[in-house]
Amino acid sequence: MRSAVDILYYAPGDGLGHATRAAAILRQARRLGARSLLACITTPHAQPLEHEGIPCYRPADLTPEALRAEAAALIGSCRPRMLVVDTFPFGITGELADLLPALSCAKVLVARRLQPRWAAWGPPAWASFDRVVRAEEWEEAGGSERLCSPILLRDAAELWPRAQAKAALKVAADEPVVLGVSSDESGWTTDFFALLRKILRRLRPAACLRLASPHLPPDDPLRVAHYPLVELFNGVDLVVGPCGYNLFHEARACGVPGIFLPQPRRYDDQYARARGYPTAGSPEELEARLREMLPMQVRREEVAYVNGARMAAEVIVFGSGTVPAPQDQRQ
């Protein structure tokens, strides 16, 4: 039976990171020649997929029973050549547990850090997949599976040059920028940005504050509404925000210093991810960190990183057989 979809990326979960990884990997898969792509997400943050022009489907009912039925119907109608599952090996409510063994298509898991109490979803569950791509390093993950660089929406060569990024941030070329970032819920984001403004008002730094969040009102003078944000990281000199997958890895890859405010999550372990990096656990601590780290001048380092999205896309596309691997093309 012919497949209706070459690659189905199944990315349940409530954060922006799930949709971002789906968009980043499928974007690279398309560059490698894959054509028929579909993402299935449960997060309301569908912007990365929409911006990249990747078809996406979001089930309306997210209860376990409804999700199980939706997943079965979706996979049955798509008949994908390759099923890629993000983070949760059996789905976020176990909706894939019964489906996976019966699937004949190739299966790849893009694994991300989970809290230790979800250890059963770690390496023990990975045997259900043909390949596992670890999207970040963490202690419980072991070392046998392929570890790829952080999965980012843009390659290093695609980032905007510093002067252009500064202009997009609406600052002068020699003005340092502190960027507050949050895709967390609206109320928390409001409080966090209010605190950031308050501290910087007190410190009166030479740096300019800019804020990026889907929850900011469009008329906020500090708002940065650029997609994808990482494109502007050449013009950013310090980031402050929760320690989710995107912000942490984007900042680290681009060499932007960060102050992280790890947040409690149901599955993700932001506290463990932030270990060893500057964090703040109180307003006073954040103020002290900012006092230490406020940039006095713009960064000059050149950004160079390998995008894990490309590495993951190669595993997925060449593994799906829709595009011959380079060594096959040479024959």
Add this chain to the structure above:
Amino acid sequence: MAVTRCQENTGFLVLHRCENPAEFNCVYCGRRICHEHGQPVDAPAQAPAPPPPPPNASGVMTPPPPPPPPPGLTQAYACLTCLRNRQQQGQQQAQRQGIASDYDPYYTYPYYGSYHPYQSHYYYDYGDRGVFDRGREQADTSERADALGS
């Protein structure tokens, strides 16, 4: 010799001229001010001394004014009005740079007695602390039956 009165206005409901004797000149506006309405500030850069005046009609040279005292020997003072104006100007400049979005007199105006940059605990309110005191229970809901964790 008549005592000069302070030239600052005062009063909560009805403004009137301050009754205190003036002790200093404001370095910014030159008005005479009393100890209550003046605050020590860093002295602005001294203007160069003016050239000596030309001889008058009888050819007698008037003595030049005494040179300004060397910096550091005298303390400069500024009146509250000038200090407030300068703070507002600084705030507007900060707003243009994007680091101040609202006016917070309890922070910026030193005479409310709230300016302690290095003892900041009371500067933060419940909303500020809520950024860090988010209940773990919000995330600790493994029994919750939906697909909205992350």
